[in-house]
Amino acid sequence: MSVARVAVVTSDDGVECDVDLPLIVDALRAGGLSAEPVVWDTAAVPWERFGLAVIRSTWDYVERLDEFLTWADATAAVTRLWNPAPIVRWNSDKHYLAGLARHGVAVTPTRFLEPGTQLQLTPADFGAADGVVVKPAVSAGALDTARYEPGQHVDAARHARMLLHQNRSVMVQPYLPRVAEGERALIFVDGTFSHAIRKDPLLTEPGVIDNDRVPHLGVAPYQPIEAEIRTASAALAAVPSPSAPLFARVDLVLNNVGEPVVLELELIEPNLFLQTNPEGLGRFFEAVAVRAGAQR
Template sequence: MGTARIAVVTATAAAEYDADLPLIVDALRAGGLAAEAVVWDADAPGWEGFDLAVIRSTWDYSERLGEFLAWADTTARATRLWNPAPVVRWNSDKRYLSVLAERGVPAVPTRFLAPGERCHEADFDLPRGVVVKPAVSAGARDTARYEPGRAADAVRHARMLLDRGRTVMVQPYLPLVVEGERALVFVAGAFSHAIRKGPVLTEPGVIDNDRVAHPGVTPYEPTEEELRTARAALAAVPSPDPLLFARVDLALGEDRRPVVMELELIEPNLFLRFAPQGLQRLVEAVAAESRRSAG
């Protein structure tokens, strides 16, 4: 049996900004695997020549969703794709938050508005303010929060997105997000490590697509309740097998209990530079998966 070939999948615009990418490629090579970074939409990369394709930083997927999902389906027929194509499709639209809520997972209350639906200011006039964003997005793009009394501004934001054919999410602003968002990383179904980062929507009423997506990252030790919440969210994912990687983003509700903000299963930053043990776990999981693929 030859050396397993691993494609670590990225995007042209992301490769130079993905701090995890060189760490993963180098660690896989050190572990005896033939790993290389491959751009997902590159011409004829020959996916069938890889034993495993691991999606890592395809950060432009939300702007080209149809094309990306077609790529995932096609690549999954040529080689083993992780996370799997059906999970990628399910996780690409944040309407999965409704599935989590239906299954009893504590999640940020979210209302979804589809193109063609009317906006009413009363739906945007929440006591602590409101967050408006598209259901398909990454890196807080086209997202803003609005303070109480600014419902008209929030409605204009939502209508702008709806007029472009995009489904809109309307969520209450969580004031305790100023204490930091928690990101819990899981590898092969087991908790690996966590970080805490500062709030992103620091300036109300502003759509800033150049903002830093993960400000002030520091290692974090999650509480037992946070771990339970994250595991409950992962248990709701429609996948028969443990995922190769997952990140569960949490914040505190007004009762100081954790709620799921997002469940990142496609191309999350895993913050591996803050957790060498997480990098080793990922390498071991990829090696094990490549052996299964080769078998």
């Protein structure tokens, strides 16, 4: 019987910097699969020759979203793509937070501002008690994102207008000061909790858009409490898909009364922090092997 071929899909930056990528490729090969990293936008890749394509670190998709979504649809038409193309499309725009909220999931309160609408932004629009965070609805790694303190209403409005003038939807969220206690990232494999990490907050300097910031600082293994697992599981249950994602990362922060709320639900190319958790790498391999049809 032929060995299942698996494409571990990445980008040029992913090949250079993704610490999980070689771990995954090596684990798949050690488990008897024919695995190789493949840059998603490489011309003339015969995707139909792979039995499975697993998205790993397509980190440039945000700046080329339409092209990436077209690639996902085309690839899914000739092989099995995980996560599937409809999940990728749904998760590519953070309007999904509104959908999660409608399903009763505790999320960071979010107001969306849409381009083309006649908005007269005033300081009152950015008047949360602890300041606000302004970011585009299509973003990764805190791209074009900043937080503003209560006295920085004018700067926050200027940031929002800049994004709107670029024809980009804008998110305005209250800044939750208990993020200083750390963001929690809970990783799920096949819909089941695998492991978690805690990391330092990202938006440490008010009023600064820094697209070169390091996205994951102070990473340490973390044991989530029951309320955090429950909130993350509720977010996954609200994903509009008939089957659980192969992989998922749910980023949580604490609100002002200490309850976990969803900051982001990452189903496309999240860092899974497998280098911190060998058991998680094993779970990931097993899930991929099942989908690749490998004989275990």
